[in-house]
Amino acid sequence: MLEDEIKKNIDKCARCALCVQNCPVYKIKKDENNTARGLICKLSGYEKNILSDKEIKKDLKICLNCSKCKTNCPSKVNTSLIFSYKNAFLFPTKFSQRLLLALKILPIKLLYFFNIFKKSKKTNIKCNVFYFKGCIAKAQNKATFLDKLFYDPNFSCCGLPYFTGGDLKNYNKAKQKNLQLIKKAKTVIFDCASCKNAVSEYFELSETDKNKLVFFSEFFENKKLILKEKSKYKNKIITFHKPCHMSNFDFEQVEKLLKSMKNINYVRLNDVDSCCGFGGSYFLYHPIISAKIALKKAKTIKTSKADLILTACPSCTIGLRFNQLISFNFKKTLELRDFIENEINIV
Numbered sequence: 001m002l003e004d005e006i007k008k009n010i011d012k013c014a015r016c017a018l019c020v021q022n023c024p025v026y027k028i029k030k031d032e033n034n035t036a037r038g039l040i041c042k043l044s045g046y047e048k049n050i051l052s053d054k055e056i057k058k059d060l061k062i063c064l065n066c067s068k069c070k071t072n073c074p075s076k077v078n079t080s081l082i083f084s085y086k087n088a089f090l091f092p093t094k095f096s097q098r099l100l101l102a103l104k105i106l107p108i109k110l111l112y113f114f115n116i117f118k119k120s121k122k123t124n125i126k127c128n129v130f131y132f133k134g135c136i137a138k139a140q141n142k143a144t145f146l147d148k149l150f151y152d153p154n155f156s157c158c159g160l161p162y163f164t165g166g167d168l169k170n171y172n173k174a175k176q177k178n179l180q181l182i183k184k185a186k187t188v189i190f191d192c193a194s195c196k197n198a199v200s201e202y203f204e205l206s207e208t209d210k211n212k213l214v215f216f217s218e219f220f221e222n223k224k225l226i227l228k229e230k231s232k233y234k235n236k237i238i239t240f241h242k243p244c245h246m247s248n249f250d251f252e253q254v255e256k257l258l259k260s261m262k263n264i265n266y267v268r269l270n271d272v273d274s275c276c277g278f279g280g281s282y283f284l285y286h287p288i289i290s291a292k293i294a295l296k297k298a299k300t301i302k303t304s305k306a307d308l309i310l311t312a313c314p315s316c317t318i319g320l321r322f323n324q325l326i327s328f329n330f331k332k333t334l335e336l337r338d339f340i341e342n343e344i345n346i347v
Ligand code: SF4
Pocket: 012, 013, 014, 015, 016, 017, 018, 019, 020, 036, 037, 040, 069, 072, 073, 074, 075, 076, 077, 079
């Protein structure tokens, strides 16, 4: 069934090339083999036994899995489903990749280890609106307004690091636990765009369950958010980096929220859709492409004159901090959730 769905999506591609210009890898490499259209053509050749797996490996591996092609595809081709599963099926994780994956997860494990000694400030209330707390927020073991408002049933990792690393065993394990919990929820609230995207791409998720997945900004639509009197960001320029995995709908909600905040000067970044270049473990596998994408982003941030950059994905937060470092442009970068927690009064 999964193979049929992948094939159906490969066949759906109209080869229109509307995905090409938005592909961050294409913007650097200028090679059509690395775009969604190029990859789909090659995979189609592989399905028909015209190309060997070796001939598609290099191009498939270079894909950032950013989903931009999926967001911009008029034919609604699920490119993430095609590329991620094909990658995992054709090139299962080798020992060296497992080691890289372990290294990538190590800082989170260490955070967990040091924070288990902290007294948990959890104030979970039992309700049917569940909070999907991402791995890094969990490892930090701190309670925010989201813990106070919603119930955290201890979801597993969204599975994205395993999926993109080709580790289907651990991906499926995490996915099964999360699918069970989603069934019990009325709504599931996310504060990380990449977690939300990874969960909404679970192949087995029903339409009803998919509609339960909500980014937290939507929940605050009718609330007043006022900057705290003593906030250091009063009348400062604030901008938001749109994570590649954030849907246009969620981004509109976030912008609405930021524009509604009193005493904040929100500016939209030029080329708001451009990637930060970090891509989870992508910077480990393809450091040169990753750094080139990062430098482009850093230039855009520099010209924005923003005092603070907000985002909604821990991977982007790390990526953006790295951008600041390599471009000697030291601007504060924060998660939107933490900014609201520390600087805003919700009325
Ligand atoms: S993936 Fe979508 S946007 Fe890209 S060529 Fe195919 S149909 Fe066009």
